[in-house]
Amino acid sequence: MELLIALSIGVLVACGVYLVLRASTFPVVMGLTLLSYATNLFLFAMGRLAIGVPAVIRPDATVYADPLPQALVLTAIVIAFGMTAFAIVLALKARGETGSDHVDGEVDS
Amino acid sequence: MLSMVLPLAFGMVSLALLLSLYRLLVGPSVPDRILALDTLYLNTIALLILFGLMQGSPLYFEAALLIAVMGFVGTIALSKYLLRGDIME
């Protein structure tokens, strides 16, 4: 199972990185979104994986998943959302100002 | 008995998931892919409820509820994009 998660993280990172390195703003933002998915999964996995344990305190339960990484991921998700939103609007702004979707502000060719 | 059929049910829903993924992969048209995504949402709800049954935990309900509510918005927005481009006007 851990292998599968690691593989997923790896693929997400690879896809995200590849898209981030593209020359137009939209793929870059998509790449950033993929990267944030990868980050969330990674951060979450850092609390180790646990299947079928209760998510809230129950009198009869003794084993729980590590809640801290979950809280961190929540924070990270929110922040990534704000950042992505900003980035995409900025991409629009750049298009408005430079007339181009190219990340370096040159006219699309 | 439930515990016996659950793996089977999981298998069927997983297969459904993969079939939807297939449609997502091959398209061919954009509405096809939107439909595939919509179906993925449905499959996911089923999967979640099955999880809940397997774990005996009611905590998966909200996720299902949310998908039912939110997935709809996604599909609507995508369809409207095809129709109007400007989804909020």
Next chain:
Amino acid sequence: MMHLPILPILLPLLAGIVLLLLRPLGVKVQRMVSFGAGFALLMLAVLLFDASLSGQRQVYVLGNWSAPFGIVLVFDQLAALMLLVTAVLAVGALWYAIVTETDAQGRHFHVLFQMQLFGLNGAFLTGDAFNLFVFFEVLLLASYSLLLHGGGAKRTVAGLHYVVVNLVGSTVFLFALGALYGALGTLNIADMAVKVAALPAKREGLVMAAGLLLLVVFGLKAALFPLYLWLPAAYANTSAPVAALFAVMTKVGVYAIIRVHGTVFGAEAGNLAYFYAPWLLGLGLVTLLLAALGVMAAFQLRVQVAYLVLASVATLLIAVGLQSQAALAAGLYYLVHSTLLAGGMFLLADLIVRGRGDYADRFDPGMQMPHYQLLGGVFLLAAMAAVGLPPLSGFFGKVWILQAALPHPWHWVVLATVLLGSMLLLIALARSGSVLFYKVKAKPDAADPVITETIPAFGLSMVAVLWLLAAVPLLVVLANPVSAVMERVAAQVLDVSGYQSAVFAPAVGGK
């Protein structure tokens, strides 16, 4: 006063909220509130700095959850120093923005400005690695908007690059933090140091990788080679008060390295003690050379100043990389000098841009600008300080660092690089000053733009420039007490066990 450490965080936050609420009351009210808050922050920073001189660390246990479980703020001399520098810079930048009405060129300038301070101060005070991440994001997002304040194609493109690069940086930050948490099981910086000191050998590679990833993140903020490419365009194309405030942004990265790496991988970290230092030193040297070449290659003043910022950060990182108390003290001295100087220079560059009309700050001979004597004189002083010529603070900072480098095995390289860098800066700045102030046309060409007769609000603008540049002579005149403080700050920073015992001391009060 128990709540002292959190006040520098709360003050700008509340100011930001109040500004947002008072939005309908118009720009005048906004200015008064914002500047008032900035000034209050400065007073507070002075007060706190004075309080820190006792050498006592103050730990503020947020939510009354003691470390390592809750988040703590650790207020020590280094934090106090950073707060003070930031506040001084902020007041100058804010003043300039108000008198030149830069703040009215877009929306929400003052809210964003206060939130930027909120983020900065939070980053300086927090004792928790993840909380540091959060404050980094706060200050970054505020900085994105501030950077873009006013608009324009070049600014937007530069902003886009800045934003995307920092988003990637945030991703790496989270990966590094995640790996550290996974390997050490804690997020509190002091606790991390405890865990690293007792780290099983089997986890060393993992922790080192995470530590270096973290160095990438901080290096990105600090503009370390090869991560600095976002900086020149971003700083050169934003509005002057923002660029001035940004002078402290790179220092946040340096601060984070000193704080996080210096504590977690400090003297007690066994095999991992200071393993990052050679990276800093080596990359700092390369950065310095490239920055100096950049200063030479610049075609316009603001780009040149941006590269000067880079050079100063590189010098600072070299000091940190030398990894000795003397070098650190020297580095901190240099930090104060370079931050305020860079802020002043950006404002000065803006005045020059405004004085030269369409020639702006390009290194082409234009018409004589208004107030050229005063501007030229101030430019000369600033340039001297930037190059590191005596009798200004740049010289003392640089020499102190070099002196501290002598016991280090790499002293020849450091000596050669820093001095070569200074040489290049000297040549370049002599040229730019000469072009801007000396090489003026006697009469305009037919195709020339209209000559700028006056600079609006020149006197008031100049106040901000001089406010920031005052540091340059003051650091020299007061070198004796200032250097003594820096030595104590450095000693306190390197005292990891003292930091730990302060953090883990039983909290005051209780539930």
Next chain:
Amino acid sequence: MDFSSINLPLAVLLPLMGAGLTVWAAHFHRVASAWLAGLVTLLALLALLPSLVAVFAGETLIQSWAWLPAMGLDLAFRLDGLGALFALMILVIGLLVILYARYYLSAKDSMGRFFAYLLLFMGSMLGVVLSENLLQLMVFWEMTSLSSFLLISYWTHRSDARQGARMALAVTGGGGLALLAGILLLGQMAGSYNLSDVLLAGDQIRAHSWYLPTLVLIALGVFTKSAQFPFHFWLPNAMAAPTPVSAYLHSATMVKAGIFLLARFFPVLSGTPEWSWLIGSVGMLTLLIGAYTALFQHDLKGLLAYSTISHLGLITLLFGLGTELAAVAALFHIINHATFKASLFMVAGIIDHETGSRDMRRINGLLKYMPHTAVLAMIASAAMAGVPLLNGFLSKEMFFDQAVVASNTSMWAWVIPALATLAGVFSVAYSLRFIHDVFFNGEPINLPKTPHEPPRFMRIPVDVLVVLCLAVGMLPMFTVAPLLAVAVQGTLQAPPPEYSLAVWHGLNVPLLMSVIALLGGVAVYVVRQPLFTLYEERVKGQQLRHVYDWMLENLQAFARFVTQWFDRGSLQDVLFWVLGFTLLAGLAGFLSSTAPLLGGRELLPLDGVSLAVGSTLILASLLSVVLHRERLVALVVLGAVGLVVSLAFVKFSAPDLALTQLSVEIVTVVLLMLALYFLPQYTPRISSVWRKWRDGLLAGALGLGAALLALAVMTRDTATPLADYFLANSVPGGGGKNVVNVILVDFRGFDTLGEIAVLALAGLGIFALLQQIKLYVPTEDSGGRAWSAEANPFILQMFSRILFPLMLMVAVYVFLRGHNLPGGGFIAGLIAALAIVLQNLANGIAWTAQRLRFDMHQWLAGGLLVAAGTGLVAMALGYPFLTSAFTHVHWPLVGDFELASAMFFDTGVFLVVVGATVMILVELGKLSRVGASIPKEGA
């Protein structure tokens, strides 16, 4: 405070402070600044006088205060014989130059500025010679370079002045940096930066392994400052300065600073073969080249400049010889050279001033126009040539003598005296040229002005100096002897050796050499024509300044090349470096330890469903890359990826995360769609194949790295039971069963405060960004079809309105249960926001805005205020910020329920999330109404 304990710094500070005053004084009357400058100089001289008595008695005065003790930098001044000699030269000649300059400067020139610079320089120079602390010496040293830059570039409109000044600054400032390094090393070796200590540590230093580098570095400082070969080229170019500046800086002071340093460090560094070779050979070369080149200058000041170079070479050579007597000769020549060269420069200035030209091919026969000046010039030139009965002769004799003494040591012995004589020959020749060409040699040719004698006071300084030349030359024992004696003592830090200042030493080898030099000089001057031709054809082009220019140009080009290559303003490049470096850093981290990559923790078994879900994730991500050109499709696929990620969170027992991820993912997709409307629908193919491979490889490597990093952690056990604390304290301490939520709003509520601040900032930032944005609004889709005419499909409208209250209900539900069950303010906020967004989607923004009149700014402010206020209440009650409290309340009818402060905090979160999300999406949605004003690109 006793005056005699602060007079040294006072002497230095007076001119420095006077610099500011002169600018101020010039506001009243331009000449006032000159008087003030003179007064200040006089005061400085007076300040020093009381101490001179002690110095002449052989004492060394030191006055010091701590300045930057951590660095070993004290504010420390020292007056000994050497310092006194230089200080007197600086002040006395300074006084004369000020007097001279007051008449030299024309009405157009700003006197305030000139004298300010001059005093600045004077103070710096005094600082150099009076420093006890070496770092402090460095401070003043660089200040002399800087103030000389200002002085040389005084006529800023002249490009030769600007260039000459920059060259001087670059060379001397650069040399200063080398000197700085040398001094740092010296101090490190001596253990102190105080001269007194360093002077005592000579043996130790000479035996140190750093000795040679230190020597070279210090020599570099000396050579650049004192215009020694190969750095001498700046001096002739500095002649663009006003002549008083040349008279002061380039004869008596600035260029002597390097020499001063040689004298200062003589006891510490001299006496080794390295010293002799380095200093001696450079001095010799400079002596010859300077003397030779001087002859061929047509510019008066150029001749004097090269002559100066030559004489500086001579002094350097003397120090390089390393003997005590050579040092005596050197010091003596310093004094002599200062007097005659300063006066010659002043004469050159007078001639320039009165004729309007400095070209010796045009200035001829001035004797009859300005006889007085001519006499002065001839005496000074004769001194320069080393004619007996003048001061130049005495020191030159001593030089020849030492050259002969030095020659005793080697087989090539004759070389040094021979070369010295040769230099003497040229020296005589150019002195002769100066006199003959200018004052005789026919009539002036085509001069701008008719020459006449200068104002009386302009000539007085020259008179004084020439009288000094004569007095020293004829009566050395009664004039210069005491000063020289203390200077020698100060230099050697030992009692002076036996030497004689007599005019006549009998017939000996040095006298013979002098005679040869005089006769040879006359001979060379007589047959100068072929030499001139030779020089013009062969030598003139080979100047070092061209090398300097070439180097500077190439350096500039190199800088541009490197900078533009590395910083080409491309985001792709920036990201490539960042990501590549990240890979490198991670890799280096793993490789620098021998610890195994993976641990031995037992892994969870893999099941079919997970495999299906996992492969969905992987395939969908890959698909989003493959299809990324078709942006809308890629977006759909991205939605699927987000969905599967949230499914994974469910699988691994994190429902809160799943809910959040899911909501955010939908909002993100809607957001991206809103943006996509204004962007091209397809990404053009820009990347080259090579670029794709490069990016692909980097992406793959980083993906692999991330996977390995994840595995490396996951295959090891958790480190510490931090989680146990949270689990144990969540209910009793935080009052909530949902630990994740309690962490968010209580244990780590501060994080959340920052997080909502980020969100609020994103909203505000986006609001600000969208204000002046102008975008092309497409009227047809990418396939060229017109948009559907129906803005708001009817069925959608109806059902979205039905859903609205339901969704709000769900939001409230999710919010209220958050503390104990999965949910909370954030998710609830997103649901509520999405409910509002749905209304905008289905009914249009205007329609919705009419019915929901909220200013989202107030929501943001209110939310932040509520959240922060929760913390402030705790502070008011005497607890730390954000301390939580909860209680159970019993209400009739309703029953028991829990009231927690965290709930208020969560309300703040809710408000901010709704505010920010709605603000972002709706503001973006509004864009199509303000746009449409710019054309589509390419159209």
Next chain:
Amino acid sequence: MLDAALAVLVLVGAFFTLVGSWGLAKMPDFFMRLHGPTKASTLGVGAVLVASALYFSFNADGVSLHEVLVTLFLFMTAPVSAHMMAKAALHLKLKQVERTRSAVVESGVANSYDGTPFSRKE
């Protein structure tokens, strides 16, 4: 008895879910694909939800009916989604299999919302 009912419901639900996706994957044109997921899957999910409601009503304390809500939501949203997607497909003039009998003039479908009513094809 309950167990058996649950098992049947779960199996039926999973089956219909599968059938929906099967249809999605198999059908030759978009409009035909639309039928499977929007209905079969909806019903399938509904069945699973009912099973869940039953299960928790009997296995936990108190009646659990909130699964009904999910079903309710789905029944409200799924047709709207389908409608919107169909509209989009019509707008894009997606190809239908040739044997589809069309009661509508081509242009009438494509620009369906220019306000004119559909006209019958003869």
Next chain:
Amino acid sequence: MWNKVLPHPLLSVFLLLVWLLLNNTVAMGHVVLGAVLALLIPLLTLGFWPERVVVRHPWVLLKFLLVVLWDIVVANLHVAALILGSARTLQPAFMVMELDIRSPLGASILANTISLTPGTVSCELSADRRQLLIHALHVDDVDASLREMKQRYERPLMEVLQVC
């Protein structure tokens, strides 16, 4: 007066029900809370429902709902068979239904009902809301099929909801 406080009593009842369903409880506390919300939310969203919705024959509505539910189940089996069978034998069709129902809500519900019942998806509603374009997966007789739908769904809906 009541119109002001309780603009949509039906909606409020419905919301209270939803609240109790959500919380899976009929505890007094939740009833009170739910009631408060059920009052507040309609007030908040008042602008979205300017006109009152009048339901005239609740029993007809109930019957309609049951019929639809039954149709969903039965017809789903049918469609499942169609899907699993050979796709080549299917006879898809676009049909136009002339609407008699005038209530906007009614038309929407009808369209949705048709979409929900298997085999048919309502694709397009004309601007005058008098025609509905339906796609059917498999029909033998278009007109018969249309007639049946009108009979089963439109009629009861018209009874329940009529524009006043």
